[in-house]
Amino acid sequence: MRSPSIYSQDDPLAQALKPPPTETDTERDARLQREAEAKRISEQIDEDLRDERERMKRKKGDVKLLLLGQAESGKSTLQKQFQLMYKPNSLDQERASWKTVIYFNVVHSLKHILSTLEAWDDQLDDEPSSPEDNPSSGNNRGNGIADEPSPSSSLQNGGTSGSASTSGSAEASGSHLPHPLGSSTTNDGAMQIANLRRRLSPLIAADAQLADRLSGGITVSGSGKGGVYVRSGWQARTIENALGKIKSRRQSNDIEKKARESISHDAIHDVLVQDVGRMLEVSEQDIKELWSHPTVKGLMARRKLKLDEWSEFFLRHITRVAASDYIPTTDDILHARIQTMGVAEHIFDVNIHGKAVTWHLFDVGGARGQRHSWVPYFDDANAIIFVAPVSAFDQYLEEDPRTNRIDDSLQLFTQICSNALLKSVHLVLFLNKTDLLKSKLAAGLKVRKYITSFGERSNDYETVVQYFRAHFLQVHRRNNENRRVLYTHFTSVVDTKTTQRIIGNVRDSIFRGYLQSAALV
Numbered sequence: 412m413r414s415p416s417i418y419s420q421d422d423p424l425a426q427a428l429k430p431p432p433t434e435t436d437t438e439r440d441a442r443l444q445r446e447a448e449a450k451r452i453s454e455q456i457d458e459d460l461r462d463e464r465e466r467m468k469r470k471k472g473d474v475k476l477l478l479l480g481q482a483e484s485g486k487s488t489l490q491k492q493f494q495l496m497y498k499p500n501s502l503d504q505e506r507a508s509w510k511t512v513i514y515f516n517v518v519h520s521l522k523h524i525l526s527t528l529e530a531w532d533d534q535l536d537d538e539p540s541s542p543e544d545n546p547s548s549g550n551n552r553g554n555g556i557a558d559e560p561s562p563s564s565s566l567q568n569g570g571t572s573g574s575a576s577t578s579g580s581a582e583a584s585g586s587h588l589p590h591p592l593g594s595s596t597t598n599d600g601a602m603q604i605a606n607l608r609r610r611l612s613p614l615i616a617a618d619a620q621l622a623d624r625l626s627g628g629i630t631v632s633g634s635g636k637g638g639v640y641v642r643s644g645w646q647a648r649t650i651e652n653a654l655g656k657i658k659s660r661r662q663s664n665d666i667e668k669k670a671r672e673s674i675s676h677d678a679i680h681d682v683l684v685q686d687v688g689r690m691l692e693v694s695e696q697d698i699k700e701l702w703s704h705p706t707v708k709g710l711m712a713r714r715k716l717k718l719d720e721w722s723e724f725f726l727r728h729i730t731r732v733a734a735s736d737y738i739p740t741t742d743d744i745l746h747a748r749i750q751t752m753g754v755a756e757h758i759f760d761v762n763i764h765g766k767a768v769t770w771h772l773f774d775v776g777g778a779r780g781q782r783h784s785w786v787p788y789f790d791d792a793n794a795i796i797f798v799a800p801v802s803a804f805d806q807y808l809e810e811d812p813r814t815n816r817i818d819d820s821l822q823l824f825t826q827i828c829s830n831a832l833l834k835s836v837h838l839v840l841f842l843n844k845t846d847l848l849k850s851k852l853a854a855g856l857k858v859r860k861y862i863t864s865f866g867e868r869s870n871d872y873e874t875v876v877q878y879f880r881a882h883f884l885q886v887h888r889r890n891n892e893n894r895r896v897l898y899t900h901f902t903s904v905v906d907t908k909t910t911q912r913i914i915g916n917v918r919d920s921i922f923r924g925y926l927q928s929a930a931l932v
């Protein structure tokens with residue numbers, strides 16, 4: 412008797428495919444083998460399709476959240492808060508690679524201070540200090556709230572116009588600082604600075620190497636202040652760069668995985684980082700001397716030396732950072748600054764009311780040259796958190812020193828609100844860096860000097876934030892055909908406790924929208 416075919420005998424197709432009655436044993440064996448192989452392939456295809464359907468189902472149910480906003484607005488810092496909340500162990504694993512960033516932030520700040528001093532011949536002039544320096548010319552532009560910087564602002568900034576100054580207290584106390592009266596005092600001060608410059612020179616020389624270590628040698632045009640751009644996965648690559656490995660893509664993926672596993676261990680053995688650590692340890696007193704030098708304080712009070720918030724933060728904590736056993740704290744990581752290049756995806760499992768949902772968080776580079784890379788992510792986004800730094804009213808774009816940063820934020824927000832691809836996306840606005848805004852106002856900086864439309868309003872925090880909020884709400888109202896809600900929060904995303912509470916609120920509101928849209932499908 413012939414062995415039965417795998418096809419049913421009753422099926423008409425099976426009848427048609429029935430083996431010929433003249434089939435030999437060898438032919439039959441070959442046919443059975445072919446049929447078995449066809450069955451295996453068919454089952455494999457079915458399984459793949461099932462998997463793909465499952466995967467698609469999972470993807471469809473995932474939440475895709477974009478963090479948008481100009482450079483330095485706080486997107487990556489907010490991403491770190493998500494990471495702390497939903498994947499705390501991963502931040503622990505990265506802790507050592509943040510040390511490289513923090514060392515770079517310190518060394519780069521020192522370099523900036525010394526080069527600004529050099530531009531001013533290491534001494535103060537006789538101008539009185541005032542937080543009201545750097546006034547605007549009074550012309551309205553863009554969305555109409557900010558003014559152009561005065562032509563003299565770049566001179567006043569010592570060639571660093573556009574960089575932040577958060578030195579609230581320094582500005583406030585500027586007029587009380589000792590002013591060099593005689594030439595001997597001036598010469599003494601200049602001599603002290605010259606000595607400090609000489610002693611700190613080996614440390615300053617490490618600036619370029621640290622930048623190289625972090626970027627892997629990639630320089631991006633427009634890195635103006637000399638910052639470093641990094642792509643997604645830089646933490647592991649920093650280790651790879653330290654080990655000097657250049658591998659094929661497949662190999663480098665393996666290395667990345669291994670490096671991630673042993674990231675803390677390897678980073679400790681990065682010779683460059685070790686060397687910088689040793690130099691910082693022996694230079695601690697010199698750094699403190701430079702940081703508290705009357706000429707430095709005086710230049711800051713006159714707004715000729717402007718330091719970014721992270722520079723001031725790490726210089727204030729230099730004793731801890733320069734210690735031989737320094738390990739970055741979570742607060743240090745939140746204050747560390749490194750520019751995002753392109754778009755970095757972070758995946759978290761978020762539990763909401765007993766239901767686990769996968770969230771994809773896309774942290775984008777906010778500099779003008781990076782914004783083109785956002786658009787491919789608009790297509791299937793569920794929600795956006797737009798981050799606008801309200802403390803930036805006295806700052807101008809790195810990429811375009813004539814554009815006030817509040818104006819740039821409003822222009823960008825207009826583009827986001829009016830983008831057809833984003834019409835039904837859940838929209839959240841973070842008016843960020845409120846802590847820095849408070850210290851600037853407390854130091855006596857007047858909003859109307861930079862934004863004439865602010866007029867004679869009171870210069871207190873509440874009036875100022877409500878004024879900025881009103882401008883963002885107006886942009887939203889004018890570009891809101893779909894009558895969607897705009898959720899607004901005043902934030903300081905370096906503050907873990909309050910930020911995590913706000914993230915909880917945002918998560919719930921996004922999830923409510925998600926459930927509603929799921930119910931409609």
Ligand SMILES: Nc1nc2c(ncn2[C@@H]2O[C@H](COP(=O)(O)OP(=O)(O)OP(=O)(O)O)[C@@H](O)[C@H]2O)c(=O)[nH]1
Pocket residue numbers: 480481482483484485486487488489720721745746747748749750751752775776777778843844845846847902903904905906
């Ligand atoms: N004091 C204070 N600092 C903040 C706040 N938000 C962010 N920062 C700091 O501002 C700097 C820039 O923040 P990032 O999160 O790197 O900015 P970003 O928006 O990711 O910038 P790009 O990647 O260039 O687009 C970091 O040093 C942060 O620690 C805030 O609310 N308060």
Ligand SMILES: [Mg+2]
Pocket residue numbers: 486487488749750751774775776777
């Ligand atoms: Mg970033």
